[in-house]
Amino acid sequence: NIEVVVVKDAQEGGKKAFEYVKQSLEEGMKVMGLATGSTPETLYTELRNSDLDFSNVTAINLDEYIGLPGDHDQSYSYFMNENLFKAKPFKETHIPNGLASEEEETARYNKVIEDHPIDLQILGIGTNAHVGFNEPGSSFDSLTRKVELTEETIEANKRFFESADDVPRYAYSMGLASIMSADKIMLLAYGENKAEAVANAVNGPVTEEVPASILQKHKDVVFIVDEAAASKL
Ligand code: F6R
Numbered sequence: 001n002i003e004v005v006v007v008k009d010a011q012e013g014g015k016k017a018f019e020y021v022k023q024s025l026e027e028g029m030k031v032m033g034l035a036t037g038s039t040p041e042t043l044y045t046e047l048r049n050s051d052l053d054f055s056n057v058t059a060i061n062l063d064e065y066i067g068l069p070g071d072h073d074q075s076y077s078y079f080m081n082e083n084l085f086k087a088k089p090f091k092e093t094h095i096p097n098g099l100a101s102e103e104e105e106t107a108r109y110n111k112v113i114e115d116h117p118i119d120l121q122i123l124g125i126g127t128n129a130h131v132g133f134n135e136p137g138s139s140f141d142s143l144t145r146k147v148e149l150t151e152e153t154i155e156a157n158k159r160f161f162e163s164a165d166d167v168p169r170y171a172y173s174m175g176l177a178s179i180m181s182a183d184k185i186m187l188l189a190y191g192e193n194k195a196e197a198v199a200n201a202v203n204g205p206v207t208e209e210v211p212a213s214i215l216q217k218h219k220d221v222v223f224i225v226d227e228a229a230a231s232k233l
Pocket of ligand 1: 034035036037038039040062063123124125126130131132133
């Protein structure tokens with residue numbers, strides 16, 4: 001069963017999520033799995049403004065667009081540097097290299113995860129219930145691999161680019177099995193457009209058509225959702 005914590009809005013969600021991260025640190029967290037996108041921004045603001053020390057923590061990010069260099073302002077590497085790493089140095093940071101070849105990069109990244117078991121994984125959720133870039137139909141057994149983004153995801157993410165045509169079509173993403181290997185998982189979701197995905201993930205059947213539904217099988221998962229995202233629960 002998925003524990004759901006309902007908060008008023010994204011600001012409050014950031015504060016609540018911060019408390020979980022702080023507690024994990026106090027419990028000796030060594031590896032933290034991180035997400036990008038709009039959702040974790042309030043959490044990252046709380047972390048930046050805190051006195052928490054991540055210098056003994058390894059960061060592992062979920063995904064990266066294929067074709068964007070790490071210094072491109074829409075790359076997830078750039079996002080992480082700006083939103084967290086510049087202000088909070090980590091022991092090591094890992095993110096897929098969007099310019100590396102598929103075979104080498106997926107093998108390399110799977111080894112990174114194998115060598116650094118994730119204590120706490122932060123997730124957002126897509127309107128189609130994707131986690132990472134594991135779109136509907138992704139295998140529950142999947143590890144890091146090259147994935148093709150759905151039209152829905154490209155539409156959702158075009159707000160960051162000049163046009164939908166500029167959104168990369170492919171990404172490297174940790175798989176659903178990679179995510180499920182984390183000791184603890186914290187998924188964040190804000191806004192009415194996430195309500196259906198949240199409801200399907202929490203209460204719907206566990207099916208590869210709803211990637212986040214696999215989280216029902218995890219032993220320690222919490223969803224922090226605002227009232228709008230909780231509205232269909
Ligand atoms: C980002 C990621 C994605 C996003 C999801 C929601 O690293 O893996 O699954 O979490 O697309 O994006 P936002 O938060 O922008 O609504």
